[in-house]
Amino acid sequence: MAENPLLHKTFFGFNVRVVGSSPKAAVYAGIKSDVYDRLCLRIIWLTLLISGELAGLGGVCKVLGAIGQLNPAFILVTVTLPSLLLLLAG
Template identity: 85%
Template sequence: MRVVGSSPKAAVYAGIKSDVYNGLCLRIIWLTLLISGGLAGLASVCQVLGFIGQLHPSISPGYGYTAIIAAFIGRLNPLGIILSSLLIALLSVDGELVQIKLGLPF
């Protein structure tokens, strides 16, 4: 995927088997789009259903901006993004837990 994303013509020259249209490797591009869309859909289903399996009437906004921050902190490295996402999630959950334990208003 990195080779195709960086230079489709180089991918074709390197012998990556794919449908080529105007220098684009369509099979790799479609596969990447389908996998990333499926993972995004799975993540949003998990978010909407929540921890106890009930549908909530509203979804908290701002997750896209938090994802941008996590990608920036992880330096666009997949492993770094996972680690930075876990760090941000731990800080968020612990902040809410402290708020509940101390009885602070929202």
């Protein structure tokens, strides 16, 4: 719910939506073609950074909020083993 105003009410959100749609849509929306490559890469990297931070925050909330403390056995069972299985599977 917090991302909705960011994506729909700010210039940064407009750029994220346009660059995510297609390069032709970005040029059509008024992003100049000479700065498009730098702007596109900057938007993509910022979006990846923000999504990674939100995923990390969600992981911290899961680990610290489930039982109220950081327990090594809890981390082994709920975080480490599924991560290793995904690593091997993928």
